Amino acid sequence: MNDEARLELxxxxxxxxxxxxxxxxxxxxLLTVARDEAARRLLEEICVFQRDARAALICxxxxxxxxxxxxxxxxxxxxxxxxxxxxxxxxxxxxxxxVAGTWVWRLAASAALAAALVLAVAAYHAGSRTRDDLRxxxxxxxxxxxxxxxxxxxxxxxxxxxxxxxxxxxxxxxxDGGGRFEYLPGTEAEGAxxxxxxxxxxxxxDDGEVLERVNLLxxxxxxxxxxxxxxxxxxxxxxxxxxxxxxxxVGMDLELADGAxxxxxxxxxxxxxxxxTEIGRVxxxxxxxxxxxxxxxxxxxxx
Amino acid sequence: xxxxxxxxIARWYPRxxxxxxxMTGSAEEAADLTQEAFCRALAGxxxxxxxxxxxxxxxxxxxxxxxxxxxxxxxxxxxxEEWSLAADPSGRPPxxxxxxxxxxxxxxxxxxxxxxxxxxxxxTALDGYTYRExxxxxxxxxxxxxxxxxxxxxxxxxxxxEAPPEPGP
Numbered sequence: 493m494n495d496e497a498r499l500e501l502x503x504x505x506x507x508x509x510x511x512x513x514x515x516x517x518x519x520x521x522l523l524t525v526a527r528d529e530a531a532r533r534l535l536e537e538i539c540v541f542q543r544d545a546r547a548a549l550i551c552x553x554x555x556x557x558x559x560x561x562x563x564x565x566x567x568x569x570x571x572x573x574x575x576x577x578x579x580x581x582x583x584x585x586x587x588x589x590x591v592a593g594t595w596v597w598r599l600a601a602s603a604a605l606a607a608a609l610v611l612a613v614a615a616y617h618a619g620s621r622t623r624d625d626l627r628x629x630x631x632x633x634x635x636x637x638x639x640x641x642x643x644x645x646x647x648x649x650x651x652x653x654x655x656x657x658x659x660x661x662x663x664x665x666x667x668d669g670g671g672r673f674e675y676l677p678g679t680e681a682e683g684a685x686x687x688x689x690x691x692x693x694x695x696x697x698d699d700g701e702v703l704e705r706v707n708l709l710x711x712x713x714x715x716x717x718x719x720x721x722x723x724x725x726x727x728x729x730x731x732x733x734x735x736x737x738x739x740x741x742v743g744m745d746l747e748l749a750d751g752a753x754x755x756x757x758x759x760x761x762x763x764x765x766x767x768x769t770e771i772g773r774v775x776x777x778x779x780x781x782x783x784x785x786x787x788x789x790x791x792x793x794x795x
Numbered sequence: 796x797x798x799x800x801x802x803x804i805a806r807w808y809p810r811x812x813x814x815x816x817x818m819t820g821s822a823e824e825a826a827d828l829t830q831e832a833f834c835r836a837l838a839g840x841x842x843x844x845x846x847x848x849x850x851x852x853x854x855x856x857x858x859x860x861x862x863x864x865x866x867x868x869x870x871x872x873x874x875x876e877e878w879s880l881a882a883d884p885s886g887r888p889p890x891x892x893x894x895x896x897x898x899x900x901x902x903x904x905x906x907x908x909x910x911x912x913x914x915x916x917x918x919t920a921l922d923g924y925t926y927r928e929x930x931x932x933x934x935x936x937x938x939x940x941x942x943x944x945x946x947x948x949x950x951x952x953x954x955x956x957e958a959p960p961e962p963g964p
Contacts, residue, residue, distance in 0.1 A: 499941040503926045506944075511806065512925045541948055542920045548898040549817065549905065549921060558816075561826030562808045565833055566801055640805040647801070 493530050501531060505538050562640045566647070567791045638690060643790055650688050650709050650792050663718045663735075664709040676716065687712035689764060691735065691742050692786040695726060697779065703727075710737050712764075712789045727777055740764045742787040748776060764789045798840050799849060804833065807850055810923035811857050817921065818861045828864055832857035850924065851931040897955070904954035908947055915943035 493501070504521050507513050513521065525531045638646075646666075653662045653673050660675035691708040704726040710716045716737040724731040726748060734745040743761035760771025760783070768786035775781070799807075811832060815825035836843075836856045843852055905913060918929035919940065926944070930937040 499938070499945055502945060503937070503941050506919055507925050510923055510925050537948075541951075544898060544901055545905065545916070545920045546813075548902040557822035557826060558809055558812045561812060561829060562805060564826065565808065565830045566804065568830060568834065569801075569804070569837065640808060641802060644801050644805040 498534070501534060502538065505531075505535050509538070509542065559640060559643070563643070563791060566644070638692065638786065638788060643690065643788070646688075646690050646707070646709055647790060647792060650790070653709075654686060654688070654792060661711040661714065661716070662709075663711075663716065665720060665723060666707040666709070667705075667724050674718075676711075676718070686792050687789050688792055689737060689742060690786075690788050690790055691737070691744070692768075693733065693744060693746060694768075694784045694786075695731075695774075695781045696784060697781060703781065704731065706731065706733065708733075708735060710735065710742075713739070729776070736761075742785070744771070744785060746774075746783060748774060758783050760785065762787045798837060803849075807853060808833075810850070811853055814854065814922045815857060815861060817917070818858075819864075824864070828860045829857065832860045835860065847931055848928055850928050854924075854928075854932055900955060901951065904951050907954065908950060912943050912947040912950065915940050916947040919944050 501524075504513070504517070505525075508518060508521055525535050649664060649666065653664050662673050662675050664673040689708075689710045689712045691710060693706045693708075694702050695704045696702045704724050706723045708718070708720075708723075710718065714737075716735065718733075718735045720733045720735070722730050723733045729748040732747040732749055736743040736745075740763050741761055742764065743759070745757065745759045747755050747757035749755040756774045756776065758772045758774050760769075762769045762771070762785045764787050766787070768784050770782050770784050773780050773782050808829065812825055812829045815828045815832075816822060819825050819828065832853060836853050843849070905916070908916065914933055915929060918924045918932055919926060924932060926937050926940045929940045933940070
């Protein structure tokens with residue numbers, strides 16, 4: 493690789509890490525990385541350098557403060573948007589029932605992007621001397637706390653589903669690029685303005701590969717009990733969840749059920765805002781899977 | 796120009812926050828100033844003519860907010876240099892000490908880079924701007940950013956190989 497080609501590749505890799513490539517550019521670069529040993533080494537070098545430089549010069553504990561700052565900003569902008577002088581008060585009101593296509597497609601696009609990244613990383617793993625570094629990279633992707641853009645997506649989904657105040661409280665299951673929701677009978681929600689909880693349950697291997705992930709949106713600050721007979725599937729088994737949320741604590745019973753092979757399950761809980769917490773491990777087809785819960789309270793905005 | 800969506804704001808926020816954090820050294824102040832910068836920029840969004848990238852414009856507004864804030868009384872906050880390096884929770888104590896030592900050496904080496912190289916490196920690797928955005932911020936061609944970042948990494952690699960370990964804190 494000559495100097496000019498190397499500089500151009502460095503620029504593309506950096507743009508990838510900035511999330512600034514469009515889909516064809518990303519695919520093209522990841523294909524190059526998967527096929528070319530020198531490109532893999534360069535990606536590894538840039539990733540490691542960026543991680544170290546940030547660790548050396550930026551307080552590593554700033555992630556939560558940053559997320560909190562972003563939430564505050566979006567809430568502030570929402571409030572400005574809906575102030576009488578700025579916009580009619582109905583501006584944020586949405587149709588009472590969501591049309592699944594609008595947000596399901598956005599989620600599907602996100603899932604496709606995530607899947608493309610995971611596949612690319614898997615390809616990058618194969619035949620590479622950088623296996624350990626990539627495992628760390630993959631672990632970071634998989635195990636990272638919810639990102640700001642994910643939270644923004646959840647906020648939009650919640651606004652769509654919750655609709656105006658006075659409706660029953662909903663819960664929303666987001667899984668595998670799609671979603672479904674139900675309303676809790678005999679309740680009245682504060683509408684889109686209400687806070688809600690994002691509960692994420694991840695089933696991951698010991699080296700950080702996430703095999704399945706279930707996201708639930710629940711109304712916050714209330715007693716919520718929801719039972720999901722099919723929250724997802726893993727290795728031919730149905731994932732069942734029972735969620736029990738009250739105040740700052742969210743509990744979950746999780747089962748991997750198979751009529752023929754029996755059921756394995758685990759029970760645990762997390763407090764809102766805690767870091768992702770491993771509530772235990774289950775054995776499935778000879779593999780040990782970590783069950784990780786992460787729960788956050790999110791402001792739905794002002795309706 | 797259409798006002799940015801929440802999604803765009805969420806995408807731009809981290810790098811601006813990091814820039815503010817690096818400039819102020821205080822997480823609280825960084826969040827306040829980033830919020831102020833966004834609010835100001837969005838309030839005057841109709842004046843944004845689209846000739847620069849939105850992130851570049853936001854960066855300039857942020858830098859002005861930080862400068863204005865520094866003219867007033869200083870708020871409390873830990874100076875960046877006094878932050879302790881975080882231990883890797885998965886590492887054992889000797890590994891943590893080695894890692895902390897390596898990061899100290901890297902910080903010292905970055906401080907010793909020529910200003911032009913350091914500026915390009917900070918804008919891209921730390922603040923998360925693309926080469927094109929960094930080129931706008933620093934008013935140099937994209938190719939210059941590419942060569943400066945490349946040169947900076949090369950010098951740092953060499954410095955890290957040669958630097959003697961620092962005495963412990």
